[in-house]
Amino acid sequence: MTAMIIRILGEGQFDIAEEALDRLNELDSAVEAAIEADDETTFRPALVALLEGVRTVGVRHADDSLDESDLILPPDDASIAEVRQMLSDDGLIPG
Numbered sequence: 001m002t003a004m005i006i007r008i009l010g011e012g013q014f015d016i017a018e019e020a021l022d023r024l025n026e027l028d029s030a031v032e033a034a035i036e037a038d039d040e041t042t043f044r045p046a047l048v049a050l051l052e053g054v055r056t057v058g059v060r061h062a063d064d065s066l067d068e069s070d071l072i073l074p075p076d077d078a079s080i081a082e083v084r085q086m087l088s089d090d091g092l093i094p095g
Contacts, residue, residue, distance in 0.1 A: 005061055006054055006093075007069035009078075014058030025095045027053045032091040035084050043080050050092070051076055 003018035016024070027050040034043035051073060061067065073092055074083050086092060 004070035005067055006058065006071045006073060008051055008054060008073050008075065010075045012063065013061035013065075013067070013069055014054050015061050016054065016058045020057035021093070021095055023057065024050065024053050024093050025091070028091040028093040031083065032087065035080055035087065038080065040080055043083075047074070047078065047083065048076055 002015040003021055004016050005013050006016050007013045027046070030046040031043065031050050034040075034046045054073065071093060072086075074086060083092070088094065
């Protein structure tokens, strides 16, 4: 069962199952901690791990489907400042 549709900017959408959200929230917490510490050295690998987590646990959403994304994530090459602007109180992924 799909819990949410996540879009990675410049890449496409992924259907994410409910049971995958805990793992993605762990990866999201690492991104959030790196941003709060303004630690570019930790930020980049944490962001890459989060996006790879979405690609690994998600199922590619049909490209010809016009479903709205529940969540939008930055691309691999986003800067720490760009990702900081996308953060909510829950990080990038609510929960």
